Amino acid sequence: MPIRLSSLFLRTLREDPSDAEVESHRLLVRAGYIRRAAPGVFTWLPLGLRVKANIERIIREEMERAGAQEVFFPALLPKEPYEATGRWEEYGDNIFRLQDRKKADYLLAPTHEEVFTLLVKDLYSSYKDLPLSIYQIQNKYRDEARPRAGLLRGREFVMKDAYSFDVTDEGLAKSYQAQRDAYERIFQRLGVDYVVVKADAGAMGGSKSEEFLSPSPIGEDTFVRSAGGFAANVEAVSFAVAPDVDGSKNPAPVIFDSPNTPTIATLVDFANQNHPGARPYTAADTLKNVVLALVSPDGKRELVVVGLPGDREVDQKRAEAFFGPHDVEAANDADFAKYPQLVKGYIGPVRAGKQFLGKDAESGIRYLLDPRVAKGSMWITGANEDQKHVFNLSYGRDFSADGVADIAEIRAGDPAPDGSGALELARGIEIGHVFQLGRKYAEALDLRVLDENGKLVTVTMGSYGIGVTRLVAVLAEANRDDAGLIWPEAVSPADVHIIAAGKDEEPFQAAEALSSKAETAGLSVLLDDRQKVSPGVKFADAELIGVPWVIICGRGVSEGQVELWNRRSGERVQVGLESAIEELLARRA
């Protein structure tokens, strides 16, 4: 049966909802796909539900093709499994917690690694049972500090999460690849633009991880890519240490009074005015030493100093990824009070000719260097005395470091780490993420099976997610114009939108007839059979709702003509009433 607009539970809005900032949110609400129920929580109306169901259907088909079996866990779970892996605490305020009448703790699951692992442990105990891939499409809950952008970052959202279980690393690599391939097929079928980028495994632990990002200016993730094919989330880019340079002719270090030069800019000006070198100094000739506080998960605070070229800033996200699981904060006044030797604005690796920064040096503070700092390179940097800087300080000769910290911001034009060209930066929305988790969860929950020698071995796992409801928003965001949505054929709430325009009987009869014919041909139909609604309103609603093909039964019907309208291109052609469905089928992708 067609969906009849005369009785469909739908009310389109002529005005924009005031709380919708991003276009996808605005249009999905205006066109009657979703309604906000609470911050970051949405109700799905019939049209929205159909789009969501179409996405889910494609995912199910491809999961099945990849050999994954569907299961369904509760969203409401007891805390115990999450305590076993430490995530009950780790998640902090980000999970919804609740208690039953006996005061037992529960949570609304933010993700399901634990219970999947436990279920496999319950049922399987032999290598013969593996490999296994299982998945579900489920609501997830996260108490986001700030939900935003409608469906893009909600507190309740639908996710497809799959998990693979293997005995060997090779098996895991294969399972991972199968999911990764499925993801490519899914996103291609959905018609969503995406890039696969190397990702930071982060809090999930594990070794290999890739993200599927849909490029969008409103994306929350920043990634880099090169013409030569390098692509990574900025958090996951790591640069090799710059090769040594010949420092044998470096002049000896010399300390100058440098009054009132607490910033890089003032220091560069001072150097060029008072101690000009062979060429003008730039910020890149200075070594900036940033004091960071690393806060471990159990709350312990440790200072670390990172030296990087003065023209670079620390990228907070890269720093968090690099130092994880520690949180990274700028050192505060209390930290400086504990280390009175640190002179703000004049910090450097060396004091009075002796190594000052470093675990085993005078200060006892760990000292790390940006990978761009090459052995043999010379720097202008702080002398650890108020209003004094040291020039010609040569790395390897005059000072050393405890290691590398690759946490500097990445700039457009920086060379890709694999030598594949200059990097460009772009923003994207994370629509999928694949992880090789390894044995972290299996170990924590003791998921072991007997191998062919009768020995217990720990299972290795992968975890694979797709943001289903987020995809609705991503697709809406990417497929629209000023008048409304324009769905890709694969997800549209209907295959064709048939409009009866006019007050006479004929257009309505023609629309009914075309509707049956379309359904016989296997097409789903949205039929605008509303009486006493002017054509203008019907056209405007059709544009807003965004079914990619529209057939208008109007004046021409008496001459046996209807109009076939391609919503995306705007093209409208007259076709015969009798052949309209054939014409449509021929033109559909």
Place this chain on the structure above:
RNA sequence: CGGGAUGUAGCGCAACUUGGUAGCGCACCUGUUUUGGGUACAGGGGGUUGCAGGUUCAAAUCCUGUCAUCCCGACCA
């Protein structure tokens, strides 16, 4: 959590400065009209003005508190 803004009909807004008991547009209902681009006209229903106190003869309006929502940032498998 820091900064900013806003809470008045289903939605979008006005009235608040200068207190006098709530209005406009859309949507909805009735009638007439119109029917290829959100027709026109007439009539109508719908509100504890976020909540709680206070000031006052009188509070949407002034004061205090509180809650909520949105935006920017922080945070974010």
